[in-house]
Amino acid sequence: MLQHERTGFIHAFVYSVSFVALVGCAQLPESTSAVESSAFADYRSTTLGASFAEGEDxxxxxxxxxxxxxxxxxxxxxxxxxxxxxxxxxxxxxxxxxxxxxxxxxxxxxxxxxxxxxxxxxxxxxxxxxxxxxxxxxxxxxxxxxxxxxxxxxxxxxxxxxxxxxxxxxxxxxxxxxxxxxxxxxxxxxxxxxxxxxxxxxxxxxxxxxxxxxxxxxxxxxxxxxxxxxxxxxxxxxxxxxxxxxxxxxxxxxxxxxxxxxxxxxxxxxxxxxxxxxxxxxxxxxWPWARGRIVWNRPDTVAESGATGEILIALRQRLDSVQHTLNTESAYFVVRDGGVERLGSLTARGVKVRVLTNSLLSNDVLAAHAGHAKYREKLLAAGVEVYELRADSNVIKSKLGGESRAGLHTKAITFDNEASFVGSFNLDPRSANINTEAGIYVESETIAADLNAYMVEGASLKNSYRLSLDEDGDLLWTTEIDGETVTYDEDPLSTFGQRFTTGFIKLLPIDSQL
Structure with a gap:
């Protein structure tokens, strides 16, 4: 029986390789149907456009x-x-x-x-x-x-x-x-x-x-x-x-x-x-009126080898002028050593930096969590406040009732309680250098206050874990369960297999693809 299974696997493998060899050279067909078009220009002739006209003027x-x-x-x-x-x-x-x-x-x-x-x-x-x-x-x-x-x-x-x-x-x-x-x-x-x-x-x-x-x-x-x-x-x-x-x-x-x-x-x-x-x-x-603009990564920019997308360039420029607080929620948070250094330079001059990202159990991409886990101790040592969302967080509930696992997918930043960014951009190399992204940057204290309140709720110990280092430099996770403070010394509620897989991925040189 064992020999039969092994033989079957080899046959399947050979077939797959042969199939890939046959189809691998397929080319995209030339586009013959694409007709250039643009956004509707006379927008004020519509009910929506007319109703907003007075406010815009x-x-x-x-x-x-x-x-x-x-x-x-x-x-x-x-x-x-x-x-x-x-x-x-x-x-x-x-x-x-x-x-x-x-x-x-x-x-x-x-x-x-x-x-x-x-x-x-x-x-x-x-x-x-x-x-x-x-x-x-x-x-x-x-x-x-x-x-x-x-x-x-x-x-x-x-x-x-x-x-x-x-x-x-x-x-x-x-x-x-x-x-x-x-x-x-x-x-x-x-x-x-x-x-x-x-x-x-x-x-x-x-x-x-x-x-x-x-x-x-x-x-x-x-x-x-x-x-x-x-x-x-x-x-x-x-x-x-x-x-x-x-x-x-x-x-x-x-x-x-x-x-x-x-x-x-x-x-x-x-x-x-x-x-x-x-x-x-x-x-x-x-709604509050304020200065705002679209920031986005152009397809031709991120297609260039080693190029940095326009969003990261814009965010870095804004980071340099932060004076008091920087609050971030990012589903995937892979900052690498350069990011740790940049955030550390903020905390060194008194800026309070807080980050909420996914925990091991709430993350839907294990490799992305491995990329984040590689830098947790360095971030904490640099003075960054790090929180991870609990998979059993009450901040997310299915409207269909019953229990549902929570995951973080937000991508948002506030700068000094004065300006905000909301969009598709994760703070990771893939968003910075590989994928196209888009978001809105707004200079509004009202929007920043609303976004900060949203972030405070997410980082509450009823919904998340606060990370810290013990005397030996090892990670601790602290949260509240039924009003009681609970501390973990490994990724909370995770299995050995999940931690082992994460640890193995951390060893791979794939940060640039995360």
Whole structure:
């Protein structure tokens, strides 16, 4: 029996190698369908644009902002924007899951397209999941165009691209934004899927977006257009093998609506959309107006070997002027020795630096946690306050009820209680040098205070562990459970296997890819 299994494995291995050798040289087809297009220019002719015009005119050079903290609001805001659009909806995202919220977003976009709204969807091919037939049917709607960013040439076996074309496919589009009528935008850290909107019964992310009105929206549209019209954005019709027509689109949306009719998430979302529509059309007048701008990594910059993305350059410049406090939440926090030195230089001149990132159990990428774990002792020795989110944190709850594992997906920073950054940018080498990213930088004490309150909640010992060093320089994790202070001397609640794997990954020279 043992010999049979070993022989079977060898046959499978040989077959796989042969298959990769055959398909590995596949090339992307030349794009023949890409037609350049731009954001809707006459935005004030729409209901959204007209309603915001008075506020924009009263605050020249400024934009209005609001943080979108919980998943219910984040999903409802996106659906409400789509419902309110009259001319154009642009969506740029890294991951689009084919679950209830993913289907709900797709169905809502089809509704908008049926009203005559132009819908442009740009999704990273790695985060798309490979449902070529589904996206081809979606794209077949006459008012919808979908493009895949940096698509895989081998549609049925993307691993071959990683083996033979790694330098190209290693660069991914991590941006997340939705823009309605070039008048209002949501930019932040959330992909499209149940985990990002408190809708998964088993695990959900603590995440953050920022809503914006005003000139920063036109900046966001310019960023979208840059990606949309770039060489890396390939129309679906040029890359997928399955041709589709309007009949396929009709069948697809009928199937989606049938699935949504059975989903508990749908009814909950619909109730929230009604409330968020009021916010969009009326309550936005309470949003603070401030100077703000889009910061982003250009595809051509991060495609250059060894180049540093524009976001990290901008953040470093802002760090140099921090005087009092620097607060950070980052799902993946891999600072390397240079980052430790930079943060240490801040604490040395009296700046209070606090970081909240994932613990071993709350992190969804073990390698990323290994990259963070490598520098924990150095950060603490440099005077940085380090917190790690508990996987059983009460800060995240599934709206479907029951227990769900918490994970941190936020990417946000406050500078001196004066300015803030919210976006898709993790403080790690991949966001800095490999992936494209986008976020909004805002110079507003009101937004900074709101974001700091959000961060204080996350770093509370009811939700996180505070890391420290004992007399021997070993790590300790301190938290509160049922009102009692509890201290751990190893990654809390982790197994030996998890710690061993993390320790092994720490030895590998892969920090630059994390």
């Amino acid at each position: 009263a605050h020249p050079g400024e934009s209005a902002f609001a943080l979108i903290k919980n998943g219910d609001q984040a999903l409802a805001a996106r659906l409400a924007l789509i419902d309110s659009a009259e001319q154009a909806v642009d969506v740029q995202v890294y991951i689009w899951e084919p679950d209830e919220t993913g289907l709900l977003m797709a169905e809502r976009l089809v509704r908008a397209a049926n009203r005559g709204v132009r819908v442009r969807v740009l999704v990273d091919d790695l985060g798309f999941g490979g449902d070529d037939a589904g996206i081809a049917a979606f794209d077949a709607h006459p008012n919808i165009e979908a493009r895949l960013f940096n698509p895989f040439a081998n549609r049925g076996f993307s691993m071959a691209d990683f083996l033979f074309d790694l330098n190209r496919v290693n660069h991914r589009m991590h941006n997340k934004m939705l823009i309605a009528d070039n008048s209002i935008a949501v930019v932040g850290g959330r992909n499209i899927g149940n985990h990002y909107f408190d809708s998964d019964p088993s695990s959900n992310f603590r995440d953050l977006d920022i809503g914006a009105i005003g000139p920063v929206v036109r900046e966001a549209s310019q960023v979208f257009d840059h990606f949309w019209n770039g060489d890396d954005a390939i129309p679906v019709v040029d890359i997928v093998e399955q041709a589709a027509d309007i009949n396929d689109a009709t069948t697809m949306i009928a199937n989606v609506r049938e699935q949504l009719a059975q989903a508990e998430t749908t009814g909950i979302a619909e109730d929230n959309v009604i409330a968020l529509s009021k916010v969009i059309h009326e309550d936005w007048q309470r």
